[in-house]
Amino acid sequence: MALLPEKATHQQTRTFNQQLVLRAIYDRNETSRAELARLTGLTRTSVSALVGELLRDGLVEETGTGPSTGGKAPILVRVRPDARHLIGVDLTEPAFSGALVDLRGKIVRSIRLPLEGRDGPEAVQVVMALIDALANSNGTSPLLGIGIGAPGVIDSRSGTIRWAVNLDWADLPLGQQVEQRYGLPTVVVNDSQAAAVAEFTFGAPTRPRNLVVVRVGRGIGSGIILDGRLYQGDGAGAGEIGHGIYGDPDPDAPPERCRCGRVGCLETLASMYAMVVAAGRSDPAIVDAPSLVAAVRAGSPSARAVVVAAGRRLGQGIAALISVLNVNEVLLIGAATALGDVWLDAVREQAAACALPQLSRDTCIELGAARDEDDVLVGASALLMTRELGLSLAR
Numbered sequence: 001m002a003l004l005p006e007k008a009t010h011q012q013t014r015t016f017n018q019q020l021v022l023r024a025i026y027d028r029n030e031t032s033r034a035e036l037a038r039l040t041g042l043t044r045t046s047v048s049a050l051v052g053e054l055l056r057d058g059l060v061e062e063t064g065t066g067p068s069t070g071g072k073a074p075i076l077v078r079v080r081p082d083a084r085h086l087i088g089v090d091l092t093e094p095a096f097s098g099a100l101v102d103l104r105g106k107i108v109r110s111i112r113l114p115l116e117g118r119d120g121p122e123a124v125q126v127v128m129a130l131i132d133a134l135a136n137s138n139g140t141s142p143l144l145g146i147g148i149g150a151p152g153v154i155d156s157r158s159g160t161i162r163w164a165v166n167l168d169w170a171d172l173p174l175g176q177q178v179e180q181r182y183g184l185p186t187v188v189v190n191d192s193q194a195a196a197v198a199e200f201t202f203g204a205p206t207r208p209r210n211l212v213v214v215r216v217g218r219g220i221g222s223g224i225i226l227d228g229r230l231y232q233g234d235g236a237g238a239g240e241i242g243h244g245i246y247g248d249p250d251p252d253a254p255p256e257r258c259r260c261g262r263v264g265c266l267e268t269l270a271s272m273y274a275m276v277v278a279a280g281r282s283d284p285a286i287v288d289a290p291s292l293v294a295a296v297r298a299g300s301p302s303a304r305a306v307v308v309a310a311g312r313r314l315g316q317g318i319a320a321l322i323s324v325l326n327v328n329e330v331l332l333i334g335a336a337t338a339l340g341d342v343w344l345d346a347v348r349e350q351a352a353a354c355a356l357p358q359l360s361r362d363t364c365i366e367l368g369a370a371r372d373e374d375d376v377l378v379g380a381s382a383l384l385m386t387r388e389l390g391l392s393l394a395r
């Protein structure tokens with residue numbers, strides 16, 4: 001017996017065609033049934049039936065008539081942005097934040113809950129409290145599901161957080177727990193991967209189909225977009241460059257252990273946190289990201305030297321990504337981008353020096369559009385929307 005029926009079932013075909021029509025409407029913003037038939041290759045009769053179902057589901061609405069091309073003026077349809085709401089959650093410390101997001105990625109309402117040092121099961125309770133508050137504040141729009149961006153190594157297929165050391169979570173089936181509690185489809189994804197999706201979606205209007213987004217804040221992570229889709233790898237850890245060890249250890253660097261327990265990880269040498277600690281050794285006034293940025297802008301030689309050394313270390317890690325992926329556009333996001341050209345130039349120079357010239361020559365390393373601090377939760381929502389409705393989030 002065949003494992004799968006040779007022909008798709010009627011239900012599978014209908015779902016596929018319905019997503020095809022929905023996606024065409026969403027991507028065109030407003031369109032007519034005749035145009036949909038042309039765009040999808042489906043018959044006018046099929047399109048009319050499928051649009052009828054979408055109207056009944058409340059996902060689309062008729063908005064008036066378009067210009068006539070000779071005959072009767074066509075009725076236009078569009079996706080209702082608030083036909084469904086999504087809950088997007090960002091579990092980056094020091095506070096968890098969440099928002100109700102509409103189908104165009106607009107934030108309808110947002111909430112922040114300080115973590116106040118809680119971790120383990122207590123931190124899970126904060127997640128549930130956050131989602132409770134958002135679900136209770138949702139109006140009449142049905143909830144499509146929940147998208148969660150979290151630090152650490154995450155198996156997105158099972159929704160399991162395999163390892164998030166600061167939160168003291170290991171093999172935590174968070175996605176399953178949230179799905180059971182709320183009865184809603186849930187996606188759990190690494191925070192840097194989620195931010196990369198948001199950057200791809202909301203950055204410059206013309207993004208290449210292949211993009212690497214490197215996030216440098218307290219930690220270092222990256223998200224890899226290939227052919228317009230997030231690439232997560234076999235273990236969903238693709239882009240986890242922060243815990244790679246690149247180049248020889250610096251003989252003068254203090255042997256501080258990384259959050260992962262090893263010595264020499266990129267994150268311990270090149271994250272914003274690492275830079276603040278290193279710069280603070282020679283200038284006690286440098287205690288956090290803003291004071292480091294201020295010192296660099298004021299031209300402090302010792303602060304600039306720390307930033308250049310860290311930028312070079314990051315450049316080595318990025319060269320590894322360039323060598324493996326040969327992606328021509330690399331965007332930098334996160335708190336470190338405030339360091340400006342001193343840092344950016346060091347990253348670029350070292351990435352060029354460590355990758356094959358034929359590859360690095362065609363690679364641009366730029367600062368991302370840095371939409372705002374909602375990147376992680378919007379990116380996680382976007383992934384959920386793709387999974388549930390077949391839609392790629394777009395403005």
Ligand SMILES: [Zn+2]
Pocket residue numbers: 242243244258259260261262265267
């Ligand atoms: Zn590490």
